[in-house]
Amino acid sequence: xxxxxxxxxxxxxxxxIAHAAIRCGCDGYFGYPITPQSEILETLAAEKPWETTGxxxxxxxxxxxxxxxxxxxxxxxxRVMTSSxxxxxxxxxxxxxxxxxxxxxxxxxxxxxxxxxxxxxxPSQGDYFQATRGGGNGDYQVIVLAPSSVxxxxxxxxxxxxxxxxxxxxxxxxxxxxxxxxxxKVVLPPFxxxxxxxxxxxxxPWAAIGRTADRKPNILTSLELxxxxxxxxxxxxxxxxRQIEQTEVRLEEVQTADAEYLIVAFGSAARIALKAIDMLRxxxxxxxxxxxxxxxxxxxxxxxxxxGQVRGILSFEINAGQMVQDIRLxxxxxxxxxxxxxxxxxxxxxxxLVQALKxxxxx
Amino acid sequence: MSKEEIIQPQxxxxxxxxxxxxxxxxxxxxxxHGVVHKLVAExxxxxxxxxxxxxxxxxxxxxxxxxxxxxxWQEAAHGRAPALATxxxxxxxxxxxxxYQGDGDLACIGTAxxxxxxxRGEHITIIFINNAIYGMTGxxxxxxxxxxxxxxTCPYGRQADLHGFPLHITDIAATLEGTCYVTRQxxxxxxxxxxxKxxxxxxFENSMAGKGSNLVEIVSTCxxxxxxxxxxxxxxxxxxxFPYYPLGDLKDI
Numbered sequence: 109x110x111x112x113x114x115x116x117x118x119x120x121x122x123x124x125i126a127h128a129a130i131r132c133g134c135d136g137y138f139g140y141p142i143t144p145q146s147e148i149l150e151t152l153a154a155e156k157p158w159e160t161t162g163x164x165x166x167x168x169x170x171x172x173x174x175x176x177x178x179x180x181x182x183x184x185x186x187r188v189m190t191s192s193x194x195x196x197x198x199x200x201x202x203x204x205x206x207x208x209x210x211x212x213x214x215x216x217x218x219x220x221x222x223x224x225x226x227x228x229x230x231p232s233q234g235d236y237f238q239a240t241r242g243g244g245n246g247d248y249q250v251i252v253l254a255p256s257s258v259x260x261x262x263x264x265x266x267x268x269x270x271x272x273x274x275x276x277x278x279x280x281x282x283x284x285x286x287x288x289x290x291x292x293k294v295v296l297p298p299f300x301x302x303x304x305x306x307x308x309x310x311x312x313p314w315a316a317i318g319r320t321a322d323r324k325p326n327i328l329t330s331l332e333l334x335x336x337x338x339x340x341x342x343x344x345x346x347x348x349x350r351q352i353e354q355t356e357v358r359l360e361e362v363q364t365a366d367a368e369y370l371i372v373a374f375g376s377a378a379r380i381a382l383k384a385i386d387m388l389r390x391x392x393x394x395x396x397x398x399x400x401x402x403x404x405x406x407x408x409x410x411x412x413x414x415x416g417q418v419r420g421i422l423s424f425e426i427n428a429g430q431m432v433q434d435i436r437l438x439x440x441x442x443x444x445x446x447x448x449x450x451x452x453x454x455x456x457x458x459x460x461l462v463q464a465l466k467x468x469x470x471x
Numbered sequence: 472m473s474k475e476e477i478i479q480p481q482x483x484x485x486x487x488x489x490x491x492x493x494x495x496x497x498x499x500x501x502x503x504h505g506v507v508h509k510l511v512a513e514x515x516x517x518x519x520x521x522x523x524x525x526x527x528x529x530x531x532x533x534x535x536x537x538x539x540x541x542x543x544w545q546e547a548a549h550g551r552a553p554a555l556a557t558x559x560x561x562x563x564x565x566x567x568x569x570x571y572q573g574d575g576d577l578a579c580i581g582t583a584x585x586x587x588x589x590x591r592g593e594h595i596t597i598i599f600i601n602n603a604i605y606g607m608t609g610x611x612x613x614x615x616x617x618x619x620x621x622x623x624t625c626p627y628g629r630q631a632d633l634h635g636f637p638l639h640i641t642d643i644a645a646t647l648e649g650t651c652y653v654t655r656q657x658x659x660x661x662x663x664x665x666x667x668k669x670x671x672x673x674x675f676e677n678s679m680a681g682k683g684s685n686l687v688e689i690v691s692t693c694x695x696x697x698x699x700x701x702x703x704x705x706x707x708x709x710x711x712x713f714p715y716y717p718l719g720d721l722k723d724i
Contacts, residue, residue: 135562136561136562138558164558164561164562166557166558166561168554168587169583169584169587170583172551172554172583172584173551173554173557173583173584173587174554176547176548176551176554176555176558176584177554177555177557177558178558179545179547179548179551179554179558180527180545180547180554180555180556180557180558180559181558181559181562183545183555183559184525184558184559184562184563186558186562188558188562202548203548203551206548210545210546316525316543316544316545316559317525317543317563317566318520318521318522318523318524318525318542318543318566319521319522319524319541319542319543320522321522325537325540325541325542325543325544326543326544327537327543327544327545327546328544328545328546329528329537329544329545329546330546331534331546
């Protein structure tokens with residue numbers, strides 16, 4: 109399709125990710141089909157960006173291979189991405205911890221479905237822990253962005269690449285089957301050319317692309333057998349994570365100024381919460397929404413502030429209650445914190461959320 | 472003639488490859504890795520590809536290959552080297568991209584990545600060190616362990632009913648449409664070393680010519696894992712490994 113102008117288009121969230129990748133200078137996509145995100149690879153295959161921007165698109169033999177292709181491609185300084193859904197992301201965890209350990213930038217898109225195990229192909233937010241706690245072995249963090257619209261699916265591709273390269277760290281777009289599959293209006297990001305070799309050399313002097321005579325070999329590894337050196341590496345990683353926590357928190361607030369009850373919700377759940385807030389206010393209950401856009405770094409500080417203002421906080425997630433733990437850590441007991449959510453691929457209605465808030469907090 | 476008179480450039484018959492540094496190797500005496508490292512270093516230098524080469528080291532003894540050859544390296548997760556190489560070569564088509572993997576890495580945990588990278592015809596070279604044992608972790612059974620061979624995890628010898636059969640992965644590779652050059656070499660004699668070097672050179676040249684994927688198996692010794700002296704290990708390899716893994720080209724198109 110012709111996406112060269114700034115027209116308002118109608119498309120699925122998954123399609124928007126694919127078009128955004130082509131337009132924001134992505135060098136390579138490596139992925140494996142899984143519902144509900146296969147439109148990303150299908151759209152890229154149909155668009156044939158290798159004939160226009162030179163972007164590589166490869167269907168790998170597995171999610172394990174995909175993430176390790178990112179490890180190689182990112183290690184060579186290229187903007188590389190993959191996408192999958194929950195069980196596939198579980199398979200990628202080994203590669204993600206290697207990316208973090210070797211400090212290699214890459215973008216992973218998770219269009220979540222319900223679990224555990226093979227679970228269901230219906231939407232879920234059950235991978236919050238997997239995304240924000242690392243998921244693989246060792247002490248590390250992945251930068252996690254949670255889009256709540258098709259527009260944000262498109263916008264967050266370039267944002268995530270920017271963060272990944274700024275901090276030499278894997279970044280994840282944590283979406284779900286609702287945002288991935290629904291069609292919505294979107295303005296695609298402006299076209300940005302892929303970087304030249306010279307630009308990559310400048311931005312990524314660490315990249316393994318062939319040792320020139322003027323420098324030592326670039327060696328990308330997560331292995332270090334000397335305990336003191338390994339501790340030093342870990343301390344440096346932790347310092348980087350603290351810096352990201354201080355500078356990269358992103359969130360959106362809706363009607364929090366006078367809120368007596370706060371709903372915290374991300375992604376598709378935040379859209380449901382928006383409607384629920386209006387319904388609650390119509391009943392005279394002043395509710396507000398805090399939508400974390402970055403799930404890691406988590407908006408701990410702002411939630412702690414609001415804890416002193418509101419009479420209760422409801423964590424609304426399409427899971428059994430995962431983000432609620434981060435909210436409780438932020439609140440430190442200053443105000444009641446409850447969770448409401450559904451599992452199994454069931455997306456709660458605004459009505460159900462209204463009832464839950466009234467039952468759990470506004471008694 | 473004095474020593475100084477003899478040590479002159481015109482009398483040079485052998486020198487350490489320029490790409491090999493002075494880091495002391497962690498490999499055991501009698502291990503084939505050192506010789507193969509040297510050959511890889513020589514071929515890259517002779518091809519003038521130093522500034523255009525990316526090596527992928529595996530998990531296993533050769534995990535530290537990056538400590539000895541002064542080229543750019545990435546160290547892969549266990550078995551995943553061909554996936555890294557696939558991406559790097561596709562993103563940087565003018566680079567010489569090779570992996571260096573052992574039998575456990577390539578023929579066991581990384582079987583899928585190996586087969587699929589080769590079958591896609593990625594323009595890469597896989598150097599495959601087959602010593603029929605897991606060396607780094609202390610001599611456990613490998614996919615290529617011979618029938619009857621004793622290892623720490625088959626201490627009474629490999630038996631078909633308990634452990635299955637040795638995997639002829641190089642023979643499988645030769646049947647794949649994506650491979651252009653599949654060969655099995657060794658480095659136990661000077662003549663074998665020369666042949667192995669020529670094979671590595673051909674594989675690297677094929678990679679750069681875009682002819683397809685290349686697999687160079689080196690049937691290798693692991694004297695520590697086999698609990699033999701270096702000399703005995705070479706002899707054991709010739710007597711027991713070569714009949715099962717015969718040397719020579721399996722495919723050359």
